Amino acid sequence: MGFPHKLHSRETPVLSEHFGQAEARSLDGWKKRGGYQALEKALGMTPADIVSVIKESGLRGRGGAGFPTGMKWSFMKPGDGRPHYLCCNADESEPGTFKDREVMRWTPHALVEGCAIGAYAIGAETCYVYIRGEFTEPLLYMEQAISEAYSAGLLGANAMGTGKRVDVHVHKGAGAYICGEETALMNSLEGRRGNPRIKPPFPAVAGVFGQPTTINNVETLAAVPQILMKGAEWYKGMSRSNPKSTGTKLYSVCGNVRNPGTFEVEMGFPFKDFLYDLCGGPLDGRKFKAVIPGGASVPIQTMEEADATLMDYEGFVAQGSMLGSGGVIVIDDAQSMVRVIARLARFFAHESCAQCTQCREGTAWTTKILERIRDGQGTTEDLDTLMDIAENMTGTTICVLSDSCATPVVSGIRKFRSEFESLIQGRRVFPAMAAVA
């Protein structure tokens, strides 16, 4: 549903079906909508059966990387004598992304249920929901939902009277983008500075508190109850293009577009229709110029690329970008690409955890150069330097924040070079600066 807009006829509301209905937030309201039947069913199944249903459904991680969820769950070896943990990554901080926020705002019980099922499926008794610190409203509803679920005996030492233990805890982040990176999230959860960890060991071997851990995105876990109830075949059926991408995806749309908001469509939906029909097209007298389709860290698409895209994991890659988190940022012809990219770079420079040299220094240097170009004081060499720095920042660090900063810069300069050049050529010449250069 295109909250705050009415449901568009071409949307497929699976997760967003009850968005906008305040009643769905309460346990009673949620049960009226069929809530917690899936958990009851799940607790009657073996964990292995749940994992195989999820595997069969083709559900992939909605946080950005698109890793098959069932396979991720199957890495957790049952009966290894160690405590297992499930982490729900609700630290939705990717610029342009606000779909998890809507899930937690309107259907907190969907996530609680998904967490409980996921925890049971991987042999964990505890699930931590790590919520972004700025998400005060989602935090409130999640805490209410969990407390209701405990009072009703749905969670706890004897979940739904089955004798099985499922605990769900909320942990509030303190406002760092990097804590959405799974290993930084684990450090933050443990009370350490939110710095990403070296992999290996992967979380399935040594995650939270050094124990086997699975981390899933909010949207991924919220989809699990419905898949269990309606079946893998139903979920697999929602795939219009590539069979490797199944189900529905929530997109949060912002920027220079007539109807910004959250939309849910099937995998493989045409991006052109999405932008011009669901999102209402550009503002009066404007034209779309570029789209960042998956949150700030994916490559920028030109409109030619965007118009040719089918919206799934493979479709975005085929058109020079990535599905990412589904945070669609639309840029129209009234905007300067240099300004946009400089602002994105500034964000990454601000959020770099400062561990790795390339990221700590590279993001800040990139920002300085971009802002200099933006202010009309750039040189042609600056563009070469930017491309060179970006190369040094890519694939050389512990996590991908550094790569994320380089991505819009590289794609921006490649695809919109003329905008950079016109700013550079129109610059005032400072003889002293030229001598230094």
Add this chain to the structure above:
Amino acid sequence: MAEEKMVSLTIEGRPVTVPEGTSILEAAKTAGILIPHYCYHPSLPIPGVCRMCLVEVEKAPKLAASCATSVAEGQVVHVHTDRALEARKGVLEFLLINHPLDCPICDQSGECELQDFTYQEGRADSRYRDPKRFNPVEDFGGDVIYVPNRCILCTRCVRFMDDLAHDTVLNVSERGDRALIGKFEGKGLTHPWAANVIDLCPVGALLSKDFLNKARAWELDRAASICPNCTQGCNIMLEVRDNSVARLKPRPNEEVNKYFICDYGRLNYRWINRQDRADLPMVRSGGVLASAEWEVAIRAAANVLREGRVSLVVSPMLSNEALFLLSLLLERNGGTGVFRVATGDEAPLPGVEDLALRRDRAANVFGAELLGFTRSDNPLESLADGDVLIIADDDLNGVDAATVSRARSIIVIGTTVPDSISPAVILPISNFAEEEGTFTNLRGRVQRFTQAKAAPGLARPSWLVLGDLLGVIGLQERFFLPSEVFSNLAQSRREFSGLSYDTLGMRGLPVLNAGQPVAV
């Protein structure tokens, strides 16, 4: 213990076989290849953050951080390919953009890993045209100041304090390029081992207040030595400028002190340079003490020692060699041999097993005991009427000198002459920094030290003076080298048997039955 599984791989075309789990970086060291690195230190947890040690591993899609990547069977590693070199060059450029490049006024210059690796494989120029980050210098407490502008955020200091000193003082504050090493409010680097962060710092960000602006690294002469300030026997480098010890630095020894020395040992070196030294051999003649030729003074001392009981007050700062020769004198003439030891509180480095600033604040307490000397708080207690009193480098501070009058005669063999006594002969000797020798630490480890500076005036090495003295008395052939004294010692003292300067090397070896109570 189960046999370690070995892994064979190729690094820069050289075959290497190392135990499973070894990092590529350590494996490369065994092949004589130093992969440039900053954050990695063998004694600290591996954060893998500086990204300087990137190497190319065949069949791997990305460059690997060699400190954090374990070796694998059949792996082929390239350190100097274009791809790896470009990546490291990029890291160096990033590290330098905000670095002040103030090498001419930086204490670290000349022993700076940022300098070294930049000269080795960095860019010759910088493409950075924007203002550099600036943060003011901060006093970190203890002996340490922090110059944040030079810092490369390798976090070795933070990890040392957290994981080895178990004293959480430092942290990484801020994020992005604003990041710097922070100090928790109200805390300081006052831990007894904290100053090791200065040595761990690969650049000039953490500096010693004591050494600040004192010397350039390349002006210092270095000699391998043993810290004399307690019985731990930490391996050190004595660094000397203009015949004056300018600082002590730890010298790695896996068996004794790893890579560290305590602050007490590090900063307690000024006595080595003291100027009020005994520097002329002197003989009392007609009631007047006057300087004499060495041969005259030795003969005078030998005459006094021709017969009769001796009472020896020795210093536990003397080498095994000197104490051995003194013990021969004791055997021949009969008498007593005692020493006293200054003490203080023990201060361990909690993260390292059996490493501490020890209570006994002298280097050779165990050696003195092994060689037959007895510990005593009152060294003149056993002085009997008619004894020849030999003061071997004890300053007699705090000792009631009234009893000295019991002595028939007094011989001083020392670096200084106690005020309160009237010796018949003074034989000036060099201190441990001015001669070669060995100490035996509290675990019975015999370790060599070498000469770092010249002795003052006519002072001679203790082993030479004592050897000559015993020669004149007729107890020994003359010695020409300290190693000859030591091999004599090894032949005549069971605990030292089998040891020689050659077998000791510069890391030392334990005496027989070390660690067990030794029957003296």
